[in-house]
Amino acid sequence: MGKSKHDFDTSHRDLLNEPFWQRVPAWKDVDEETFLDWTWQAKNTVTRPQQVLKLLEDIVTPEFLEDVRQGFRRASMSVRVSPYVFGLIDWDQPYTDPLRIQFVPLASRFTKDHPMLRFDSLCEQKDSPVPGLTHRYSDKALFLAMDTCTVYCRYCTRSYAVGSDTEDYEKMQLRVNRERWQVAFDYIRNTPYLEDIVISGGDTYQLKADQVTEIGHALLDIPHIRRIRFATKGPAIMPMKLLTDHDWVDALTEVMERGRKQNVEVCIHTHFNHPKEITDITRRALGVLFERGITVRNQSVLVRGVNDSPEIMKQLVRRLAYVNVHPYYVYVHDLVKGAEDLRTTVATALAIEKVVRGSTAGFKTPTFVVDAPGGGGKRDAHSFEHYDRETGVSVYRSPSVDADQYYFYCDPVALLPESGQKRWADPSQHDLILKEAEEAARSAQLKSESFYRPGSGHLVRLPSAGEIEPDEDVTSHTG
Ligand SMILES: *Cc1c(COP(=O)(O)O)cnc(C)c1O
Numbered sequence: 181m182g183k184s185k186h187d188f189d190t191s192h193r194d195l196l197n198e199p200f201w202q203r204v205p206a207w208k209d210v211d212e213e214t215f216l217d218w219t220w221q222a223k224n225t226v227t228r229p230q231q232v233l234k235l236l237e238d239i240v241t242p243e244f245l246e247d248v249r250q251g252f253r254r255a256s257m258s259v260r261v262s263p264y265v266f267g268l269i270d271w272d273q274p275y276t277d278p279l280r281i282q283f284v285p286l287a288s289r290f291t292k293d294h295p296m297l298r299f300d301s302l303c304e305q306k307d308s309p310v311p312g313l314t315h316r317y318s319d320k321a322l323f324l325a326m327d328t329c330t331v332y333c334r335y336c337t338r339s340y341a342v343g344s345d346t347e348d349y350e351k352m353q354l355r356v357n358r359e360r361w362q363v364a365f366d367y368i369r370n371t372p373y374l375e376d377i378v379i380s381g382g383d384t385y386q387l388k389a390d391q392v393t394e395i396g397h398a399l400l401d402i403p404h405i406r407r408i409r410f411a412t413k414g415p416a417i418m419p420m421k422l423l424t425d426h427d428w429v430d431a432l433t434e435v436m437e438r439g440r441k442q443n444v445e446v447c448i449h450t451h452f453n454h455p456k457e458i459t460d461i462t463r464r465a466l467g468v469l470f471e472r473g474i475t476v477r478n479q480s481v482l483v484r485g486v487n488d489s490p491e492i493m494k495q496l497v498r499r500l501a502y503v504n505v506h507p508y509y510v511y512v513h514d515l516v517k518g519a520e521d522l523r524t525t526v527a528t529a530l531a532i533e534k535v536v537r538g539s540t541a542g543f544k545t546p547t548f549v550v551d552a553p554g555g556g557g558k559r560d561a562h563s564f565e566h567y568d569r570e571t572g573v574s575v576y577r578s579p580s581v582d583a584d585q586y587y588f589y590c591d592p593v594a595l596l597p598e599s600g601q602k603r604w605a606d607p608s609q610h611d612l613i614l615k616e617a618e619e620a621a622r623s624a625q626l627k628s629e630s631f632y633r634p635g636s637g638h639l640v641r642l643p644s645a646g647e648i649e650p651d652e653d654v655t656s657h658t659g
Pocket residue numbers: 314315316317320321322378558
């Protein structure tokens with residue numbers, strides 16, 4: 181008999197409420213009023229490696245400082261961190277701090293990229309009918325309004341578009357450009373089955389108030405648009421903007437209120453990854469949006485060393501719920517150049533999901549998804565046709581994108597059993613590994629489909645491994 185144990189942990193309510201930024205010598209005299217001024221945050225945002233090194237000079241060891249210096253040299257993205265985030269990092273424990281891991285690269289942690297990594301692994305550029313608009317699913321599209329962010333995440337999926345150029349590759353340029361916007365709006369207007377627009381980037385926090393108004397109204401003028409989401413990591417990076425940038429919040433509120441009058445939902449999708457990112461400042465900031473009736477949903481990325489444990493993820497989900505945010509998705513980390521040390525396995529995602537589900541309200545419980553490389557779109561992490569834990573390859577299908585295509589996700593090699601690591605170490609094995617996985621997926625799919633009666637619309641019964649007879653007469657089970 182298993183023990184039943186209620187989990188009465190309420191630590192998610194203990195929000196940091198002290199001048200934590202004063203631990204950074206350069207900001208020891210900065211008072212709360214200054215710190216909450218979003219223009220001060222913007223002005224003091226760290227945007228050059230040299231600034232990071234300068235701020236850290238007296239608070240970390242010389243070895244760590246050198247590790248950071250070399251880390252920047254190797255990183256394929258430039259740096260951008262707000263004082264809010266920088267001040268939240270525990271510089272006494274810089275190697276393991278969950279915020280340091282996400283935003284400040286260390287040379288000592290670099291891991292070789294996965295052999296299957298591709299630039300723009302989600303193939304967003306392939307699905308772009310016009311520049312800066314990704315239209316992959318029938319009724320929804322992703323509008324990339326611009327290419328700047330409040331913060332540069334080491335694990336960014338769109339590192340192909342975000343940040344200044346690095347030596348490695350020429351980035352696609354998506355500056356704020358009204359002509360490009362008009363082309364995108366025209367496409368949306370002329371595509372009547374579109375109902376849902378995600379405005380992303382970059383980060384919509386970077387839009388000026390009048391640009392929020394312009395985009396919002398342009399979309400609200402299109403009768404078939406029923407849902408509009410502004411995507412921004414801002415609330416996690418610079419929550420005080422919601423407390424002190426009244427023009428921006430008012431612009432968003434005005435768009436939302438017009439939307440409400442015409443029964444169109446306008447909301448925010450944000451991105452918190454760790455409970456530590458949510459302080460009392462965040463609670464007050466999100467309170468402003470809640471009071472105005474603006475729904476906020478959260479999309480996290482599962483990052484190794486940051487939130488890849490059931491306890492951390494549970495606390496994150498509960499804390500988000502506590503500050504009126506809806507946890508929506510947890511993404512299994514995409515294959516991204518230079519971020520291999522941050523990825524974890526599909527198996528880890530499944531294990532964490534099992535613990536998280538049931539720990540709070542179902543409507544505050546995120547779905548764990550894999551954004552299938554090659555353009556398959558988001559798939560429930562559990563819905564693979566096949567998952568080989570030795571080679572780390574999971575195979576997904578995505579009938580609403582392409583019914584005949586198989587999509588492969590690859591766990592990081594470093595987390596595989598030794599036998600799996602050996603196979604990936606041998607380039608002549610790579611095609612074979614994928615071919616095997618596809619074959620296994622094909623036969624698993626055939627078996628499970630033999631229990632599914634197209635037309636009857638329901639599953640006859642669930643097959644279990646090893647008991648399946650492909651030619652079994654399923655009609656006898658339907659009565
Ligand atoms: C994520 C995404 C969307 C929105 O998908 P939801 O599952 O509805 O959140 C739309 N278009 C693209 C290309 C996306 O990647």
